[in-house]
Amino acid sequence: MRQRLASMPPCHLNGQHPPPAGQSRPLIRLRLVGETEAVRGALQRVSARLAADGVGQDAREVAELALAEAMNNIVEHAFADRPGLVALDIDRCAAGLCVTLRDNGRRMPRSTLPPGTLPACGTCTDDLPEGGFGWFLIHALARNLSYRRIGSCNRLHFLLPEDEGGNSAAG
Amino acid sequence: MQLETSMHEDFLLVRPAQARIDAAAAIQFKEAMRRALAETGDRRRVVLDMTPVTFLDSSGLGALVAVMKLCAPDRQLELAGLTQPVARVFRLTRMDRVFTVHEEVPASPATRMHQHGG
Numbered sequence: 001m002r003q004r005l006a007s008m009p010p011c012h013l014n015g016q017h018p019p020p021a022g023q024s025r026p027l028i029r030l031r032l033v034g035e036t037e038a039v040r041g042a043l044q045r046v047s048a049r050l051a052a053d054g055v056g057q058d059a060r061e062v063a064e065l066a067l068a069e070a071m072n073n074i075v076e077h078a079f080a081d082r083p084g085l086v087a088l089d090i091d092r093c094a095a096g097l098c099v100t101l102r103d104n105g106r107r108m109p110r111s112t113l114p115p116g117t118l119p120a121c122g123t124c125t126d127d128l129p130e131g132g133f134g135w136f137l138i139h140a141l142a143r144n145l146s147y148r149r150i151g152s153c154n155r156l157h158f159l160l161p162e163d164e165g166g167n168s169a170a171g
Numbered sequence: 172m173q174l175e176t177s178m179h180e181d182f183l184l185v186r187p188a189q190a191r192i193d194a195a196a197a198i199q200f201k202e203a204m205r206r207a208l209a210e211t212g213d214r215r216r217v218v219l220d221m222t223p224v225t226f227l228d229s230s231g232l233g234a235l236v237a238v239m240k241l242c243a244p245d246r247q248l249e250l251a252g253l254t255q256p257v258a259r260v261f262r263l264t265r266m267d268r269v270f271t272v273h274e275e276v277p278a279s280p281a282t283r284m285h286q287h288g289g
Contacts (some may be wrong), residue, residue: 035194043226061256068228072194130236133229133264140217140263160187 001114024093027053032086034079034103040070042088053092059162063097066141066160069134071099078105080156096162099142102155113147117139177206177281182216182249183208184276192224192231193199200231204238207245207287217242220276222252227260239270251276 028049032038043064050060073084075121084105091098108114115138119132139149142158149155173188185207192200208217219235227235239248251273253261261267 038191040193040195061259064226065228065256065260068193068226072228072230075194111212121265121269125240128236128240128269130233130240131229133232137229137260137263 022156024091024098026089027092027097028088028090030088032088034075034084035104036072036075036085039068039086042071042086043068046088046090050097055092055097055162059096059160062141063099063160066138066158067099067101068109070158071100071135072154073138074101074103074105074154075135077078077108078103089132091170093159097160098157099160100157102153104153107149107154108147113145125151172203173197174203174207174287176211176285176287178212178214178283179277179279179281181214182218182277182279183211183214184218184281186220187223190223191226192234193226193228195232197230197234201234201237201241203287204234205241207285208241210287211285213245215246216249217246218249218251218273218277220252221250221257221274222254223256224257226253227257229264231259232260232264232266236266237272247271249273 028046031044032042046067047060047064050063055063071086071088078084082105084103087100087102089100089102091100114135116136118136119129120126120127128147139159142160144157144159146157147155175186175188177184177186185204187200189196196288219238235248235250249271252275253272258267261270261272
């Protein structure tokens with residue numbers, strides 16, 4: 001089921017995104033329906049835009065993975081029982097890429113960020129986890145993670161550092 | 172999800188035709204692997220050629236774990252030729268310690284080729 005942007009509920013998704021603190025410039029403003037195919041398309045557009053803006057390959061790959069996990073989490077959980085819309089804003093600042101994701105779906109459980117723990121691996125093949133890696137990856141790749149429920153809107157914010165090409169997350 | 176399979180002397184080689192095993196493709200990938208495994212004999216080793224795959228997310232990783240479970244206990248899933256973005260996911264989640272990962276696809280002449288659509 002698809003919703004047109006014009007029929008979006010009043011949730012600030014169309015409104016001006018507040019600029020992050022410090023010096024930064026807007027790089028990407030995307031609005032997409034909360035479906036996995038739309039997420040895939042958005043990721044490919046983001047990757048191309050980042051490349052055009054001179055963001056290095058490691059940082060682009062890290063951004064694509066972190067954004068995939070964050071947006072697919074919204075599709076899977078915030079929009080588990082109804083369709084919805086996602087607003088993705090990326091600003092380039094001195095420290096890296098400032099990401100803000102907003103959606104008009106269900107709030108996070110207990111209105112807090114899920115922890116970034118790895119799922120237990122068990123002791124045999126049958127016990128291996130088939131899910132639960134998403135938030136672990138977001139916590140591993142992003143800095144300054146924050147989540148707020150504002151009215152009927154979820155707002156997730158994080159920073160993707162650009163200068164960590166040699167570390168374990170980006171390398 | 173399209174898969175190409177080829178039978179080698181001591182392993183089955185499976186090669187995805189798509190570059191992304193992501194949330195939009197994970198279920199189709201798992202189903203295509205299930206069909207390929209059912210239709211392609213009894214080689215004990217199943218080597219998945221990951222060289223075409225340039226993007227894997229946590230849903231894709233979960234699908235690979237599911238395929239590993241489909242193979243067990245009679246067959247073993249092995250991965251070969253991880254691209255950098257795929258290797259990063261395995262390293263960060265420490266699943267590189269769970270899967271057998273080869274740097275390169277083993278060289279061995281194919282005895283039979285198949286294509287699996289879906």
